Amino acid sequence: MPTPQLTILAVDDEPNMRRLLEISLRQAGYRALSAGNSREALEIIQQQQIDLVLSDLHMPGMNGLQLLGTLRKVHEHLPFIMVTAQGEIKTAVEAMKLGASDYILRPFELETLEVAIEKALAIKRMQQENTFFRETQLPDVTGLIGNSPAMHSLKQMIQQVAPERATVFIVGETGTGKELVAKALHEASPRKSALFVAVNCAAIPAEMLESELFGHEKGAFTGAIKERIGKFELASGGTLFLDEITEMPIQLQSKLLRVLQENVVEKLGSNRQIPLDVRVVAATNRDPIQAVQEGKLREDLYYRLNVVQLQLPPLRERRDDIGLLADFFAGKRQQRLSEQARLCLQQYAWPGNVRELENILERAAILAGQQPIQAQHLPADISQHPSETATETASAAESNMLSIPRTTEAMEKRLITQALETCQGNKTKAARLLEISERSLWNKLNQYGLR
Numbered sequence: 001m002p003t004p005q006l007t008i009l010a011v012d013d014e015p016n017m018r019r020l021l022e023i024s025l026r027q028a029g030y031r032a033l034s035a036g037n038s039r040e041a042l043e044i045i046q047q048q049q050i051d052l053v054l055s056d057l058h059m060p061g062m063n064g065l066q067l068l069g070t071l072r073k074v075h076e077h078l079p080f081i082m083v084t085a086q087g088e089i090k091t092a093v094e095a096m097k098l099g100a101s102d103y104i105l106r107p108f109e110l111e112t113l114e115v116a117i118e119k120a121l122a123i124k125r126m127q128q129e130n131t132f133f134r135e136t137q138l139p140d141v142t143g144l145i146g147n148s149p150a151m152h153s154l155k156q157m158i159q160q161v162a163p164e165r166a167t168v169f170i171v172g173e174t175g176t177g178k179e180l181v182a183k184a185l186h187e188a189s190p191r192k193s194a195l196f197v198a199v200n201c202a203a204i205p206a207e208m209l210e211s212e213l214f215g216h217e218k219g220a221f222t223g224a225i226k227e228r229i230g231k232f233e234l235a236s237g238g239t240l241f242l243d244e245i246t247e248m249p250i251q252l253q254s255k256l257l258r259v260l261q262e263n264v265v266e267k268l269g270s271n272r273q274i275p276l277d278v279r280v281v282a283a284t285n286r287d288p289i290q291a292v293q294e295g296k297l298r299e300d301l302y303y304r305l306n307v308v309q310l311q312l313p314p315l316r317e318r319r320d321d322i323g324l325l326a327d328f329f330a331g332k333r334q335q336r337l338s339e340q341a342r343l344c345l346q347q348y349a350w351p352g353n354v355r356e357l358e359n360i361l362e363r364a365a366i367l368a369g370q371q372p373i374q375a376q377h378l379p380a381d382i383s384q385h386p387s388e389t390a391t392e393t394a395s396a397a398e399s400n401m402l403s404i405p406r407t408t409e410a411m412e413k414r415l416i417t418q419a420l421e422t423c424q425g426n427k428t429k430a431a432r433l434l435e436i437s438e439r440s441l442w443n444k445l446n447q448y449g450l451r
């Protein structure tokens, strides 16, 4: 994978100054190009993707202001920072009027330069996002963050099917937002004043699931000391969300199918039929067709549930949404992201999808404190993208690569993901393979947002 570096063009007629700028920019993690005069700069900008221009004011031939003026005719939003001397505030103001993003006064610290660059890039991004929102945002009642084409059509589907009673089957990897979509369907439906009831078929012991769903009469079985209302009845008039449906015991699946076909439910130990008005939404993080083939999901039940299917794409297939989601989660904690951190996030494969992203930003926000979130606040396997520049500063190298907790964490994550893949998501087997208890596997999955 190529390094997700932003390219900055430094324009200065002073060879020493050019070299210094190039070195500083590379140290800050950017790809640096340089030009000795404005003409050369314009040529480079025409030929290459440049993300920001850093230009000196005084140059023989076309000066910095003239360069800016010429550029603005073609590249309206290309970030441009003017470098001027202490006594030239007036010209700096002039540059701002002409559309410079910022100016810095010579001599400057590397940090001042970095802050100015981050700010200019952030403004550019906001401009882009705003135009994008204005042009493409649909009225959005789903509360789902995401502007990728896949998310757009998902939101559209949600609004179309929400008002119907039709069963919806939601398919998607872990952490892609299946439960959130189920809730969105409920909220956008006329049933929203009644209850949204979720049942996780994997989390409830098989022998208890039946009475959990359908309820029981007092004395229906040993231990049934009083009458119990089932989740179907509880969700009456509302929505019942059957999560991880492929984990439901197969005999119970037949009973569920009958209930769905007849729209009545009988409590265990009773033969009184209770009529139902429930919208059922089911979900799985497995491939449902494969689950049918493996005998984990009854085919007839699958067809009954699959009236409308909503597929949630994994995060790595909609990388455009990563930045938006990251800003959202950081914003929730009054935090913001540095460009480098954002680029690292955009590169990572996200096996735990949005949940993992949310957990990672939550921890990064704590680590960063008052500062913007930087790459070094992210776990090692995210911050260390493969081809880091050779000039990466020693301190960054230390904080990322030599940290025992971070490296251990990265390793643990990889092993857990592998074990789960090998065991097709079966956590008992995976824990055995990893030689840890199932409880500590659960803890780690939660901690790393891989659940």
Ligand SMILES: Nc1ncnc2c1ncn2[C@@H]1O[C@H](COP(=O)(O)OP(=O)(O)OP(=O)(O)O)[C@@H](O)[C@H]1O
Residues within 6 Å of the ligand: 143, 144, 145, 146, 172, 173, 174, 175, 176, 177, 178, 179, 180, 181, 285, 354, 355, 358, 451
């Ligand atoms: N598009 C989105 N916008 C905002 N938040 C999201 C989005 N998708 C997921 N999330 C958040 O990510 C977390 C995980 O989502 P959710 O629980 O719905 O995933 P899931 O697909 O049900 O996962 P699992 O298969 O592990 O149960 C939640 O905190 C949810 O609010």
Ligand SMILES: [Mg+2]
Residues within 6 Å of the ligand: 178, 179, 243
């Ligand atoms: Mg879920």
